[in-house]
Amino acid sequence: MDPVRAGALAQPVDVAAQLVRGDAPDPSAGKSEAERIITQEGVKLITGTYASPLGIAISAESERQGVIHWETIASADVITKRGYKHVFQVGPAASRYGTAALDFTREELAKRLDKKPEDLRIALLWENRAFGAAVGAGARARAKELGIKLIYDEGYDQFMTDMTPLVQKLKDAKPDVLIAISFINDTILLHRKAKELDLYVPAVIGVSAGHSVPDLKDSLGAAVNGIFVSDLPVLVNPKALRPEVQAAAEEFNARYEKIQHRVPAGHAVASFAALWPLFKDVLPRAKSMDPEDVRAAALSMDLPDGSLINGSGLKFSNFDLPQDPKDAGQNIRSAIGVWQWQSLGARQVYPANLATNDVAMVPLPEWSKR
Amino acid sequence: MAAIAQLVVSGVMLGGIYAIMSIGLTLIFGVLKIVNFAHGEFLMLAMYVAWAIASLAGVNAYAAMIFVIPVLFGFGVLVYLLIIRSAVDKPHLIVVFATMGLSIVMQNLALVLMTADLRDVPPLFGGAPIRIGPLYLRVELVLGFLISVVVTLALMVFMKRSYLGKAIRATVQDRDAAMLMGINVPRLFLLTFAGGSALVGLAGCIMLPLYSTFPTVGLNFVLIAYVVVVLGGMGSMGGALLGGMCIGIVQSLSGYYIAPAYGQLFYFLVFLLVMIFRPDGLFGQRGAAMVGINE
Numbered sequence: 001m002d003p004v005r006a007g008a009l010a011q012p013v014d015v016a017a018q019l020v021r022g023d024a025p026d027p028s029a030g031k032s033e034a035e036r037i038i039t040q041e042g043v044k045l046i047t048g049t050y051a052s053p054l055g056i057a058i059s060a061e062s063e064r065q066g067v068i069h070w071e072t073i074a075s076a077d078v079i080t081k082r083g084y085k086h087v088f089q090v091g092p093a094a095s096r097y098g099t100a101a102l103d104f105t106r107e108e109l110a111k112r113l114d115k116k117p118e119d120l121r122i123a124l125l126w127e128n129r130a131f132g133a134a135v136g137a138g139a140r141a142r143a144k145e146l147g148i149k150l151i152y153d154e155g156y157d158q159f160m161t162d163m164t165p166l167v168q169k170l171k172d173a174k175p176d177v178l179i180a181i182s183f184i185n186d187t188i189l190l191h192r193k194a195k196e197l198d199l200y201v202p203a204v205i206g207v208s209a210g211h212s213v214p215d216l217k218d219s220l221g222a223a224v225n226g227i228f229v230s231d232l233p234v235l236v237n238p239k240a241l242r243p244e245v246q247a248a249a250e251e252f253n254a255r256y257e258k259i260q261h262r263v264p265a266g267h268a269v270a271s272f273a274a275l276w277p278l279f280k281d282v283l284p285r286a287k288s289m290d291p292e293d294v295r296a297a298a299l300s301m302d303l304p305d306g307s308l309i310n311g312s313g314l315k316f317s318n319f320d321l322p323q324d325p326k327d328a329g330q331n332i333r334s335a336i337g338v339w340q341w342q343s344l345g346a347r348q349v350y351p352a353n354l355a356t357n358d359v360a361m362v363p364l365p366e367w368s369k370r
Numbered sequence: 371m372a373a374i375a376q377l378v379v380s381g382v383m384l385g386g387i388y389a390i391m392s393i394g395l396t397l398i399f400g401v402l403k404i405v406n407f408a409h410g411e412f413l414m415l416a417m418y419v420a421w422a423i424a425s426l427a428g429v430n431a432y433a434a435m436i437f438v439i440p441v442l443f444g445f446g447v448l449v450y451l452l453i454i455r456s457a458v459d460k461p462h463l464i465v466v467f468a469t470m471g472l473s474i475v476m477q478n479l480a481l482v483l484m485t486a487d488l489r490d491v492p493p494l495f496g497g498a499p500i501r502i503g504p505l506y507l508r509v510e511l512v513l514g515f516l517i518s519v520v521v522t523l524a525l526m527v528f529m530k531r532s533y534l535g536k537a538i539r540a541t542v543q544d545r546d547a548a549m550l551m552g553i554n555v556p557r558l559f560l561l562t563f564a565g566g567s568a569l570v571g572l573a574g575c576i577m578l579p580l581y582s583t584f585p586t587v588g589l590n591f592v593l594i595a596y597v598v599v600v601l602g603g604m605g606s607m608g609g610a611l612l613g614g615m616c617i618g619i620v621q622s623l624s625g626y627y628i629a630p631a632y633g634q635l636f637y638f639l640v641f642l643l644v645m646i647f648r649p650d651g652l653f654g655q656r657g658a659a660m661v662g663i664n665e
Contacts, residue, residue: 128631156630159590161581162618164380165625165633168373184488185590188582196499196508197376215488219582368498 017283022046027057034061044289045070047275050267052076052094052130059087068291068298072274073232073267076130077138080317080330086291088298088316090274090308091232092334094131095138101179101205101230102142104338104350109203112362113176121151123175123201125166125182125190128155132181135207139179151175158186163193170199177203179230184210188219195223195367202363205230205338212266217341223370224341226361232266233310233337234346236354241306248276249309263345266310273308277301281314303333311335311354372504377622379505385618386515389522389611390576391591392598394569397525400605401542401562402458407469408449409595410588411476412567416442416574417583418480421489424578431491431578432513439571446567450560458559473588480585488582510579517576521569522611529607538562542605593634597641603651612653616640 022037024030030049037043038061046062047070049055055074062069063084071079071087075094080087106117113120122143126136132155143150152173156166167190170178178201182190187210194201208231210216217224235253238246252272256264264272283289286297303314313333321327338350340360347357364370395409406412419441423434453472457464494513499506529535541548541558549555581587598617602609617637624636644652 154630156625157633160625160630160633161590161594162380162384162621162625162633164377164384164622166630168376168626169630172373185582185584188488188490192493192497192508195497196511197506198499215582219488219490221492 017279017289024054024058027053030054030058031061034058035065038062038065038067043067044291045294047072047278048271049074052079052134055079056130059084063087066291068294070274070278072271076134078130078134080328081324081326083326083328085328086295088329088331090277090312090314090331090334091270092336093138093330094134095141096334096336097207097230098135098137098139098179098181099142100336100338100350101207102139102146102148104205104228104230105177105179105203106146106148108338108350108359109177109362112359113202115176118147118149120148121174121176122148123152123170123173123178124150124154125152125170125178125180126155127158127182127186129158131209132158135181156186158183160186160189163189164197166190167193167197167199170194170201171197175201177201177205179205179207180211181207182210184213184215187211187216191220191223198367200364200366204228204364208232208266212346214262214265222343223367225343226364226370227341228338228349229266229341229346230336230338232270233335233348233354234264234266234269234339235356236309236311236335236337236348237356240311240354241309242304245307245309252309265346266339269310273310273312277303277308277314305333305335308335311337373626374623376505377626378619379507380511381619381622382615383507383511383515383618384622385615386518386611387511387573387577387580387614388591388594388598388617389602389614390514390518391570391573392595392602392610392614393522393525393607394566394573395595396599396602396605396607396610397569398563398566399599401538402454402559404454404458404462404465405469405596406566407466408473408476409570410592411473411480412442412445412570412588413574413577413591414480414583414585414588415445415476416571417578417581417587418484418489419571420575420578421491421583424491425489430494431575434578435572435575438575439568442571442574443564443568446564447560449567450563454563455556455560477585477588484585486584488584490582491578494579508580514576514580517572518614519611521572522607526607534558534561594637597637601641601644601652603653606651606653609651609653613651616652 020037020041020043022033024033045068049058050073052074055071056076056079059069059079063086069087071089073091075091077093077095080089110117110120124139126132205228211229212231282297287293299316299318301314305313307313312335314331315333317327317330317332319325319328337348337354339346339348342360348355349357349359391413398406416438420431420434420438423437424431453468457468494509499508537553541553541555545555598610598613602613620637620640621633625633
């Protein structure tokens with residue numbers, strides 16, 4: 001166990017905590033491990049689950065045991081909709097990834113594809129577990145609100161070993177825009193099969209997860225360029241950040257690159273962005289590490305947009321959202337946007353206030369020219 | 371029409387790949403009468419070794435076979451001597467737990483040593499497909515299919531014609547009688563297990579250009595391998611080839627015409643129906659599971 005003075009970036013704060021590590025590869029193991037570290041190690045706050053199924057299971061156990069679950073990047077909407085009082089989700093809910101993809105399509109892609117938004121042929125492909133289903137639901141709902149028809153809307157098993165049926169169906173559907181929610185292995189298989197069967201789609205928006213990790217570039221090479229990713233923002237326009245946050249962002253990026261030898265992806269930025277205010281603002285404000293005191297401190301947060309390094313602010317719902325009275329613990333100021341794989345790397349292109357670069361490569365070149 | 375043709379041809383080609391990754395399993399099952407629950411992890415190891423050689427030596431994964439097959443043969447010898455030899459005559463559950471334990475150890479070792487990052491090799495000819503009329507086929511898929519068919523047929527001939535093949539079949543039919551005829555059965559078991567493992571090495575080299583490798587990659591394929599082996603008729607090599615193609619086509623067509631979300635559901639449904647109506651597998655002989663290697 002390492003004593004940590006977390007948040008110790010530019011300005012160390014006086015929060016002494018002990019870090020207890022728990023490992024779990026799947027939800028049931030996660031639940032058992034959460035129970036162990038709470039009951040045997042006396043842990044008061046759990047954080048660091050990275051996938052929705054883990055986040056759902058572990059946050060349920062945290063709530064049952066009355067300790068705080070501080071979610072960083074697991075995003076299934078259900079995480080904050082179960083009436084729990086000790087679960088806080090700093091990143092955006094999964095459905096907002098889908099919403100952002102649709103908004104981006106309407107505002108930025110339609111004009112570049114020379115079509116009215118309602119005339120666009122949009123295909124929605126989603127892996128059928130917690131994350132994919134939740135993002136798919138968000139995209140579907142937004143499409144309905146905007147009066148955009150989805151010409152193809154289908155879930156698939158992420159462990160599929162052959163993407164031929166999916167790609168063949170997409171070839172039949174002839175979409176202008178493909179919105180794909182997938183994990184890394186299926187993302188690679190999908191694009192390789194698209195190339196093999198010559199499936200041409202003028203614009204592709206992947207949704208976080210498999211489309212956002214560096215492995216994709218390693219696998220697809222230059223063919224990755226041009227693909228959009230609806231995701232947690234990566235490197236946002238510094239003007240969108242408050243001055244002290246700009247400095248933190250620069251230091252985080254420098255330290256990350258020094259350790260990992262590559263620029264951080266959206267998940268890495270979001271994980272830091274979620275923990276930084278916990279140690280910098282929430283815990284110092286809490287009267288004690290008692291979960292009720294930490295909860296009160298978290299609920300008192302009211303940081304404007306641009307307070308976290310990915311452009312987010314911090315204010316949690318507490319059964320008080322008119323459109324969703326069951327929601328509690330969701331950061332209603334979490335930032336979401338779209339970045340693009342460009343030859344220089346991942347570049348934020350949407351929304352305008354966070355963007356660092358212009359949208360490029362729309363429509364995408366044919367496979368033979370990529 | 372073009373879509374159906376594409377789906378069927380892709381399904382058949384993929385079936386060939388499924389067959390080659392299952393043949394080692396069926397060989398070991400047919401002769402030693404044990405199920406290797408670490409089969410998927412043997413495949414993972416083969417893919418990692420192929421990746422390492424391809425990356426370090428700058429050769430393609432097919433050329434890496436020259437190294438990967440002996441490495442997996444050696445690994446098979448090691449596993450046989452350390453784990454299988456003492457478990458082979460004991461109740462089935464001992465082998466089940468022993469190989470399952472090996473599977474967990476291998477997965478976790480891979481995670482520690484190689485991390486969860488995906489590893490793959492660049493496509494041949496820049497990934498451009500072969501185009502035949504309306505059909506598109508990836509070069510690596512066609513190559514994998516051809517190698518798979520040739521190796522399966524060669525193995526069938528080997529089993530029928532060669533001295534070692536005859537000795538294997540004799541041992542399968544009656545182990546005691548084979549011993550009395552002077553066949554060194556323990557050595558034959560060792561050779562079969564290592565040979566089965568070497569075949570997984572071959573499969574790894576064929577699959578690496580098609581799939582990325584990572585510590586749990588075996589889990590994606592091992593269930594298919596079990597289904598192929600049982601569907602084809604346990605211990606039958608020709609059956610594995612036809613069983614693989616059957617699974618490939620069912621997967622392809624059900625994914626297109628019904629729903630890609632339920633791909634596994636349909637081939638398991640076919641599997642269940644075959645088990646109910648032809649318990650010895652589609653292409654197996656009656657009692658094949660007891661007798662072992664089929665013709």
